[in-house]
Amino acid sequence: MQRREELPLGVRVRFLTGRVSLDFTHTGGEGEYARWEIVHTPDDLSRWLGVILSVDGLTAGPADLEAMRPLRAAITDAARSLSAGGSVRASDVATINAAAAVPPLVPRLVAVGAGVEYPAPTTAGALSTIARDAIDLFGGPLAERIRVCASETCGLLLVDTSRPGTRRWCSMQRCGNLAKVRGHRERSAR
Numbered sequence: 001m002q003r004r005e006e007l008p009l010g011v012r013v014r015f016l017t018g019r020v021s022l023d024f025t026h027t028g029g030e031g032e033y034a035r036w037e038i039v040h041t042p043d044d045l046s047r048w049l050g051v052i053l054s055v056d057g058l059t060a061g062p063a064d065l066e067a068m069r070p071l072r073a074a075i076t077d078a079a080r081s082l083s084a085g086g087s088v089r090a091s092d093v094a095t096i097n098a099a100a101a102v103p104p105l106v107p108r109l110v111a112v113g114a115g116v117e118y119p120a121p122t123t124a125g126a127l128s129t130i131a132r133d134a135i136d137l138f139g140g141p142l143a144e145r146i147r148v149c150a151s152e153t154c155g156l157l158l159v160d161t162s163r164p165g166t167r168r169w170c171s172m173q174r175c176g177n178l179a180k181v182r183g184h185r186e187r188s189a190r
């Protein structure tokens with residue numbers, strides 16, 4: 001199966017937030033986030049959940065696709081609101097908690113250094129794992145560190161885990177670098 005590292009940078013930047021719940025919101029959504037949509041079919045869902053969670057062997061059906069959309073919308077609304085200093089709607093909290101209430105993916109150690117396996121993973125379990133990550137994120141101190149990338153043309157979320165709280169870009173490889181190049185160009189044009 002595909003890993004983050006194998007994706008071209010333009011797609012990979014969606015999955016560099018460091019939190020699977022926020023990476024998941026970058027697969028698309030409603031309204032203005034529809035332009036990012038990459039989950040059109042159940043196969044897309046199993047593929048992208050597999051990339052985000054590093055899980056092999058997921059399969060999804062039409063019901064999983066139906067279940068995914070409200071969860072993704074709830075996490076997106078909550079994270080975007082928090083990044084703007086707002087609060088989280090009770091209906092979004094309820095949606096996230098409901099998804100987290102089913103059993104999550106269960107990891108299994110195969111051998112030291114050989115990574116983690118998930119025996120018989122289900123898409124409902126994968127969505128539960130994502131919802132549990134959102135609960136951990138929104139319920140902890142990092143909830144105040146959710147930001148939107150400072151690039152005007154980007155819009156991706158990030159979690160600023162830097163000690164001074166000064167992270168501005170979704171990734172240095174893309175938006176950070178572009179800003180650096182632009183700054184350099186502006187300085188040398190003066």
Ligand SMILES: [Zn+2]
Nearest residue numbers: 149154170175
């Ligand atoms: Zn960015």
